Amino acid sequence: MKKMPEINESINWKEITPGGTVYEAAYSLKFKTGDWRSIKPVFNEEKCKQCLLCAPVCPDCSIPVVAGKRLDFNYDYCKGCGICAKACPFDAIEIVKDEK
Amino acid sequence: MLEIRWHGRGGQGAKTASLLLADVAFNTGKYVQGFPEYGPERMGAPITAYNRISDEKITIHSNIYEPDFVVVVDESLLEPVDVTKGIKEGGAILINTDKNAEEIKNSLKGFNGTIYTIDARAISEKCLGRYFPNTPMLAAAVKICGIMEDEAFLREMQGSFEHKFASKPEVIEGNMNALKMAIAEVGK
Amino acid sequence: MAIRDRLSGNEAVAIAMRQINPDVFPAFPITPSTEIPQFFSQYVADGKVATEFITVESEHSAMSACIGAQSAGARSMTATSSAGFAYMWEVLYVAASCRLPITLACVNRALTGPININCDHSDAMGARDAGWIQIYSENNQEAYDNFIQAVRIGEHADVQLPVMVCQDGFITSHAVENIELIEDEKVKAFVGEYEPEEYLLNAAQPIAVGPYDSSAYYIEHKRNQAEGMIKAKDVILQVAKEFKDMSGREYGLFEEYRLDDAELVIVVINSTAGTAKAAIDSLRKIGVKAGLLKIRVFRPFPMQEIAKALSGKKAVAVMDRCEGFSAAGGPLFAEIRSALYDASDRPMAVNYIYGLGGRDVTTGDIEKVYSDLADMATSGEAGETYRYLGVRE
Amino acid sequence: MAYNFKEVMSKPDRFNGGHRMCAGCGAPLAVRGVLRAVKEEDKAVIGCATGCLEVSSFVYPYTAWSDSFIHTAFENASAMTGGVEGAYNVLKRKGKIKDTFKFITFGGDGGTYDIGFQSLSGAMERGHDMVYVCYDNGAYMNTGIQRSSATPKYADTTTTPAGSEIQGKQQFKKNLTDIMVEHNIPYAAQTTFIGNFKDLHEKSEKAIYKKGPAFLNVLAPCPRGWRYETEDLMEMCKLAVDTCFWPLFEVEDGNWTLSYEPKTKLPIEDFLRPQGRFKHLFKKGNEHMIEELQREVDRKWAKLLDKCNAK
Numbered sequence: 008m009k010k011m012p013e014i015n016e017s018i019n020w021k022e023i024t025p026g027g028t029v030y031e032a033a034y035s036l037k038f039k040t041g042d043w044r045s046i047k048p049v050f051n052e053e054k055c056k057q058c059l060l061c062a063p064v065c066p067d068c069s070i071p072v073v074a075g076k077r078l079d080f081n082y083d084y085c086k087g088c089g090i091c092a093k094a095c096p097f098d099a100i101e102i103v104k105d106e107k
Numbered sequence: 108m109l110e111i112r113w114h115g116r117g118g119q120g121a122k123t124a125s126l127l128l129a130d131v132a133f134n135t136g137k138y139v140q141g142f143p144e145y146g147p148e149r150m151g152a153p154i155t156a157y158n159r160i161s162d163e164k165i166t167i168h169s170n171i172y173e174p175d176f177v178v179v180v181d182e183s184l185l186e187p188v189d190v191t192k193g194i195k196e197g198g199a200i201l202i203n204t205d206k207n208a209e210e211i212k213n214s215l216k217g218f219n220g221t222i223y224t225i226d227a228r229a230i231s232e233k234c235l236g237r238y239f240p241n242t243p244m245l246a247a248a249v250k251i252c253g254i255m256e257d258e259a260f261l262r263e264m265q266g267s268f269e270h271k272f273a274s275k276p277e278v279i280e281g282n283m284n285a286l287k288m289a290i291a292e293v294g295k
Numbered sequence: 296m297a298i299r300d301r302l303s304g305n306e307a308v309a310i311a312m313r314q315i316n317p318d319v320f321p322a323f324p325i326t327p328s329t330e331i332p333q334f335f336s337q338y339v340a341d342g343k344v345a346t347e348f349i350t351v352e353s354e355h356s357a358m359s360a361c362i363g364a365q366s367a368g369a370r371s372m373t374a375t376s377s378a379g380f381a382y383m384w385e386v387l388y389v390a391a392s393c394r395l396p397i398t399l400a401c402v403n404r405a406l407t408g409p410i411n412i413n414c415d416h417s418d419a420m421g422a423r424d425a426g427w428i429q430i431y432s433e434n435n436q437e438a439y440d441n442f443i444q445a446v447r448i449g450e451h452a453d454v455q456l457p458v459m460v461c462q463d464g465f466i467t468s469h470a471v472e473n474i475e476l477i478e479d480e481k482v483k484a485f486v487g488e489y490e491p492e493e494y495l496l497n498a499a500q501p502i503a504v505g506p507y508d509s510s511a512y513y514i515e516h517k518r519n520q521a522e523g524m525i526k527a528k529d530v531i532l533q534v535a536k537e538f539k540d541m542s543g544r545e546y547g548l549f550e551e552y553r554l555d556d557a558e559l560v561i562v563v564i565n566s567t568a569g570t571a572k573a574a575i576d577s578l579r580k581i582g583v584k585a586g587l588l589k590i591r592v593f594r595p596f597p598m599q600e601i602a603k604a605l606s607g608k609k610a611v612a613v614m615d616r617c618e619g620f621s622a623a624g625g626p627l628f629a630e631i632r633s634a635l636y637d638a639s640d641r642p643m644a645v646n647y648i649y650g651l652g653g654r655d656v657t658t659g660d661i662e663k664v665y666s667d668l669a670d671m672a673t674s675g676e677a678g679e680t681y682r683y684l685g686v687r688e
Numbered sequence: 689m690a691y692n693f694k695e696v697m698s699k700p701d702r703f704n705g706g707h708r709m710c711a712g713c714g715a716p717l718a719v720r721g722v723l724r725a726v727k728e729e730d731k732a733v734i735g736c737a738t739g740c741l742e743v744s745s746f747v748y749p750y751t752a753w754s755d756s757f758i759h760t761a762f763e764n765a766s767a768m769t770g771g772v773e774g775a776y777n778v779l780k781r782k783g784k785i786k787d788t789f790k791f792i793t794f795g796g797d798g799g800t801y802d803i804g805f806q807s808l809s810g811a812m813e814r815g816h817d818m819v820y821v822c823y824d825n826g827a828y829m830n831t832g833i834q835r836s837s838a839t840p841k842y843a844d845t846t847t848t849p850a851g852s853e854i855q856g857k858q859q860f861k862k863n864l865t866d867i868m869v870e871h872n873i874p875y876a877a878q879t880t881f882i883g884n885f886k887d888l889h890e891k892s893e894k895a896i897y898k899k900g901p902a903f904l905n906v907l908a909p910c911p912r913g914w915r916y917e918t919e920d921l922m923e924m925c926k927l928a929v930d931t932c933f934w935p936l937f938e939v940e941d942g943n944w945t946l947s948y949e950p951k952t953k954l955p956i957e958d959f960l961r962p963q964g965r966f967k968h969l970f971k972k973g974n975e976h977m978i979e980e981l982q983r984e985v986d987r988k989w990a991k992l993l994d995k996c997n998a999k
Contacts, residue, residue, distance in 0.1 A: 008500050009493045014749040016511045020518035025455065026394040027516050027748045029503040030493055035706030035750035043711065062697045063724075063885045064922055066716040068705045075694035084705030088712030088911075089919030102919075129471050133301040141301075142470035145327070145653075147412060164473075166569035168434070168466050169657040318778045321771060345782065347774040352810030356767030359807065362760050363771025367733065369779055371771070389760045495733045495756040496776055498787040503751035505759035507743040 036083075040067065044087035047105040050079050054099035061091040061100060108161035109252060110171045114190050115180035118150035120241040124180065125156035127245050128254075132160040134263050135255050140165055153188050160254065178248050179203060180227075180240055185211075191218040201251050201293070203227040203240055208295050223251050225293045234285035235278070242282050243289035250290050257290050297475040297542070304432075304467035307439040307474055308374070308400045308460070309334030313344055314482035315446055317398075318369035318489070321349040321360035325379035326412045327464040328402035332374060354379035358386040358397075365395040366504050368494030370446070372397060376464055377404035380418040384425070390457045391426025392520060393504055396449030397457040399427070400442060403565065403616075404464040405652040413653020414464040416564060416616040420626045426520060428458040428527055429594040433550075433568045436474050438462040440544055441591075443477070446486045447534045453526040463566040465653065477542055485541055524595045531592055548597035550589040551604060553579065557586020559668040560605060560642070562631055563614040564590045567649070567656050574661035585665050590627065598634040605635060608642040609672040612664045614684070616650045624681055643677040649684035660684055693884045696724050700754075702732070707752035708744040712918025714881070714908030714925075715741045718823040719794060721885050722904065723755075725892035731755065732790045733776075735769035737799030738762035740830040741823065763803040766811035766820055769793040773816045790896050791818035797838035798828040801864050812871040812901045819895040819902045822864070825910035833913045837862040840933075841984070842977050843965045845913075850968040855977060860984055868903040869939045875900075877938035879947070880907035880925045887936055887947055894940065907934045915964025924962065931959040932989040937996060946996040953989075956982045 011031040012022055024030065055077070062070045062077055069085035071078045092100040111128070115121025122143040129141030140159040148154055157171045173193045182204040184190060191200055199221035204211055208222040215222065227243040235242070249260050264286055268279045302310070309331050312320070320339075322332035332348075339348045347364075351357045357373045364371040375383060380401055390397050401419050405411040419429060430445060432438040438460060445458040462468055477485075493502050508516060528548065535546040552572050554560065561571050568589035578585040588604055605611055613632070615625020623629040628646035635641050647664060650656045664684065671677055702723040709716050719741065726732050732755040736742045742759045745752040760768050769791050779785045795804055800822035808820055827845050828834040834847040841860045844850040848857040865878045875898045877891040888906065895902035907928055911918040928934035931954045936947035957978055960966040969977050 011749075014512075018512075018515065020515040020522075023512065023515045023519055024749070025516075025519055025523075026392055026504070027506040027508050027512070028393070028493065029506065029746075029749045029751050030500060031751075032501045032503075032754045033704040033706075033752065034503075035745070035747075035752040036704055038706040038708075038747075038750045040706060040708065059694060059697050060884060063721060064717060064881065066709060066711070066713050067707070068701045068703065068716075068720065072694075072697045075698050081705065086711035088921075089917075090712055090921045093919045094922050126471055129301060133473065138473050139301055140470055140472050142465075145413065145465045145469065166434075166572045167658060168463070168470070168566035168569045170655050172657065318782075319771060319774045321767075321774070345778060347778040349770060349774050349814065351767055351770070352806060352813075353767075355764060356770075356807050356810055359760060359764035359767035360771030360774065363735070363758060363768035363773075364775040365771075366758050367772040367775035367779075368784075369775030371775075386761055386764060393760070495758060495772060496731075496779060496785055496789060497756075498731050498785070498789075501731075501754065501756040503746050503753060503757040506746045506748035506751070508748045512748050 039083045040086055041082045041084055044085060044105045046087045046089065046102050047082065047085065048080055048087070048089065048091055049101045049103055051099045051101065054097050056097050058096065060094050060096065064090045064094045066090070108159055108163070108165065110174045111158040111176045111178065111248070111252065112171050112174040113156040113178045113180065114184050114188055115154055115156070116184070117148050117152045117154050119180055120239070121154055121180045122156045124241045124245050124248070125158050127241065128158050128248055130267070131245070131249055131260065131263060132254050137161060138163060138165050144170060153184055174198065176201065176248070176252050178244060180244055185214040189216070191215050194218070194220055199223060199251060201225065201247055203244060205229060221295060223247065223293055223295055225289055227289070230285050230288045230292065234288060235281045242285045246286040246289035247293040250293050261286060297477065300474050300476050301471050302435055302474050303330070303469050303471050304435040304438045304462045305330040305402065305469065306334055307435040308442050310476060311439050311442040311482070312372060313338045314479050315443065315486050316344045316483070317346050317372045319347045319349065319361070319364035319371040320373060321351045321357040321364070321371070322373050323351050323354045323357045323375070323379060325354065325376050327404055327468045328374045328376040328400060330468070331400055331402070354382040355386060358383040358390060361397045362386060362390050362393060362395055365397050366393060366494065367496045368491050370489035372399065374400035374402065376402045377418045378407050381406055381421060384422055387422050387425040387427060389505070392516070394455040394520065394523065395457055396455060398442065398445045398449060399457065399459040401459045401461045402464045402468045403461050411652040414466050414616070415651045415653070417618065419459065419461045420617040423594060423626060426456065426524065427594060428456055428524070428592070430458065430460050430592055431564045431590060432460060432462040432467070433566055433589065434467050435470070435472050438467065439474060439476070440538065440542065440546065443482055443485060444534050444538050444546070448527060448531050450489060451530045454523050454530050456523045456527060461565065466566045481541055485537070528595050528597065546591060548592045548600055549604070550591060552587035552589065554586035554588055554604065556584060558584040558609040558672060559665050560586045560588055560608045560611045561614060561661065561664060562588045562590065562611060562627065564593070564616065564627060567614065567616070570656055570658055571661045574658040574665070577658070578662065578665055583665060583669065596630055601631060602634045602638040605642055606638040607640040610668040611642045611644045612647055612668055613644060614647045614649050618648055618651060643671055645671070645677055645680045645682055647682050647684040654685060691886045691889055693886070696889060699724055699728060702726065702754040703745070704752045704754060706750055708747060709740060710912055712911045712921055713740070714825060714910060714921055715823040717881050718821065718906040718908050721881070721888040722792060722821050722892040725889055725896055726790055730790055731787045732792055733758065733772050735759070735765050735772065735791070735793035737765035737795030737804050739796035739799050741794055741796065743830065762799050764807050765793045765795050765799060765804055766807040769818050770811045770814065770816040773818050791816070792821060792896065793818060794821050794823060796829065797822060797824040797826060797836045798830070801838045801862050802836050809871065812868060812873050812903065815900055817900055819904060821904045821906060823906050823908035825908050825913060826861070827910070827913050829910050829913045838864065841981060842969055844968060845965070855968055855974065865903070865905045872942070873901045873903060874898050875902040875938070875940050878905045878934065879936055880928060880934055881922060882925055882929060891938055894938070913965065916962050920962065927954065927959040927962070930954045931956050932985050933959050935989060935992050937992060944995040946992065956985050
């Protein structure tokens with residue numbers, strides 16, 4: 008099995024993976040898009056009825072669902088589009104300004 | 108090295124005949140080439156095919172401009188095509204026609220070399236019941252080019268037909284007869 | 296024991312393919328390479344190969360399917376010519392950059408404009424910098440031998456690049472000539488199995504192929520890719536040596552014919568080399584010191600080796616079956632003359648554009664070139680370097 | 689199998705965060721939704737045409753895909769994936785591969801309706817066992833919102849700008865789903881994102897697990913190109929189906945079925961009004977354009993109902 012080298016902008020041509028092939032699935036998880044966000048969704052667990060309608064509408068896979076229940080947002084990737092808040096029938100998601 | 112040029116019409120089998128001739132010579136242990144001159148021509152258009160036959164390895168890859176022999180599969184080409192062009196001193200031409208050499212000479216624009224004729228249509232129709240000029244033309248060409256002895260050639264072709272017509276052996280005899288008749292009838 | 300046969304160049308390549316028994320063969324017909332997939336489809340129909348034969352709707356898709364298949368872990372190959380080859384052009388680059396050892400039988404034919412079905416090298420030459428190894432063949436025997444070697448060359452761990460094996464459209468592709476075939480088992484043993492290290496269908500390790508590559512990485516990837524081409528030179532020679540052990544036939548990066556003591560030299564690609572050999576033999580009989588350097592491997596380009604081989608010659612004619620328009624010459628000339636820049640004892644060099652669109656080349660034409668070279672050697676003047684052979688003025 | 693939303697949502701994503709699609713983009717919803725229909729024990733190879741999705745989901749070295757993924761060019765995704773499927777067939781026959789693999793290719797409308805159409809048509813006709821998913825956002829968004837043959841009539845794009853003489857794109861959208869149906873493939877369907885994604889899921893499941901080629905056309909709104917607020921994505925999809933601009937249907941083995949019939953068929957205006965790309969249609973004097981669009985929607989809807997009832 009081919010080992011994936013650590014790839015960053017200091018890698019030289021001998022070490023780089025030939026053809027740009029990447030041997031590690033979901034490597035993008037190393038790339039955090041959360042800092043693209045200017046507004047952010049806030050999860051109010053109390054109001055949530057676990058209907059999960061917010062989960063499939065997230066373009067950034069930032070609403071983890073485990074065993075039929077959604078957990079808090081994964082802010083590493085959430086870009087703050089606000090689709091989830093609109094999809095929530097119970098006002099359990101509030102959009103606020105993202106103060107970093 | 109022996110160089111042969113074929114003139115025929117698209118769909119008539121001049122290319123196939125040249126490849127068959129290459130096969131025959133190949134089977135005698137020679138080095139061979141068999142190739143047509145290609146263009147976008149379709150059925151009926153005049154086409155040219157070539158053979159080189161040699162005891163030495165052949166490296167030349169060009170058309171043949173000064174052939175030892177020319178074979179004309181379709182008599183109607185004598186008018187539109189300069190079939191005798193470039194024939195070597197001492198070379199010969201073989202024409203599929205029901206005329207004899209003397210009669211056809213006038214159509215050859217002053218050609219002074221040897222003229223052979225063969226009535227491939229009559230032979231084919233007699234032996235095969237249909238007009239397939241290839242078989243008699245091949246036999247006549249082998250004969251006049253002196254590629255191999257008649258007996259050896261016929262033995263060779265018997266084997267080849269048995270292979271080619273494995274699924275319809277009834278046509279082998281007719282083809283063999285066509286060869287034999289062509290060998291016997293090709294004349295100057 | 297070699298099998299003596301007589302075959303056209305196309306059938307010879309098809310037989311090599313049958314013996315290799317590739318996993319995937321996507322194909323689209325184009326004259327004059329069409330016969331190759333035709334022969335091959337018969338092998339498929341008769342169960343003589345285990346290949347997945349995909350009758351794609353275009354050459355672009357043929358090469359795209361090759362890329363998909365090879366990335367997936369399957370040995371793939373196809374055949375094409377001319378406009379079909381040009382239509383593949385975009386994805387030829389992808390095949391090379393993805394480091395996929397696909398093999399392609401390129402039956403050289405003129406590019407359209409105007410349409411012409413006959414031989415020249417403008418198709419393959421147009422993709423000379425696509426990152427493919429290019430091997431050229433004088434006749435059916437070489438097309439067959441080269442194709443078998445191509446698989447080994449491309450798949451070598453040091454190389455990992457696609458390889459195209461070229462031969463002249465109609466002139467050799469459709470000419471029946473003598474050939475010595477190698478037994479099926481020997482070819483199979485020679486090429487071996489394709490066992491890529493990483494591939495899409497490896498359930499244990501998913502991979503991602505064909506990224507968007509930013510300027511932070513692109514040039515490193517290209518340099519890495521270039522290394523495969525650089526290393527290919529040794530691999531080609533190593534594979535040739537093994538091939539000689541099996542077949543008795545010897546191949547190098549180029550062939551020298553009566554070159555050692557030659558003063559006047561022609562450099563040429565593919566079938567015209569054979570015609571030149573015949574011309575040289577007759578010129579030698581009348582005391583002309585004529586010789587030939589026949590390019591076999593154009594990519595990687597054997598620059599130093601060629602410079603060495605041509606050093607000390609009096610005059611060299613480089614023959615391009617491909618127009619260079621207003622470049623330094625045809626593609627072969629530009630590179631040969633560039634190679635000669637470093638030669639210790641540099642000969643005069645001129646370029647002949649010849650044989651475009653299937654224009655026939657005879658021994659007489661070749662003799663005319665040697666006669667021009669002799670004049671140059673005598674006068675010490677090269678004169679016009681960008682010349683045409685046989686163009687009506 | 690009945691759709692169990694909670695169970696399906698609890699499956700690990702096969703498409704991951706860290707991709708660089710725009711905030712609020714519809715394409716990742718299509719990808720996540722389709723891939724949720726792949727059985728967890730099955731493997732997949734994902735093909736992709738050049739486009740927003742590709743250049744954002746695999747920026748070297750960051751692949752967002754959990755499965756093997758391949759992209760090579762804009763117009764060849766179908767042929768490329770056909771090659772992968774061919775490889776699978778032969779390697780499976782030879783016993784070199786044990787697992788079950790599924791082959792799914794994604795392309796935008798540019799890579800599907802237009803430049804990739806030949807390759808798509810060829811692959812579908814040949815019958816590769818693969819699913820082609822078009823995420824249709826109605827323009828070449830990747831290169832900056834140029835018109836495609838999927839762009840709706842009168843939409844303002846960067847190559848069909850609304851001007852004083854010409855009011856946006858002058859042609860109706862190509863009926864690609866119908867054209868794919870006419871390839872006689874075992875399964876073709878049109879869907880988008882509504883409710884709990886049942887429609888997308890069930891169609892994806894059929895497309896993936898039905899033997900032979902399948903085509904899914906998924907309307908995937910692009911907030912940038914359509915010019916609406918990102919948060920309104922689900923509303924845009926709802927309006928598209930309730931106005932019958934984008935009817936949901938499937939064609940399985942030649943049988944047409946309507947998947948959704950709006951309780952009240954809304955006027956096309958309702959779909960157009962929230963989108964900046966149709967703003968010029970609401971200028972005084974342009975009413976006839978909206979009327980024309982309404983007539984076309986009505987005509988196509990009637991035709992569809994006809995096909996779906998005709999079985």
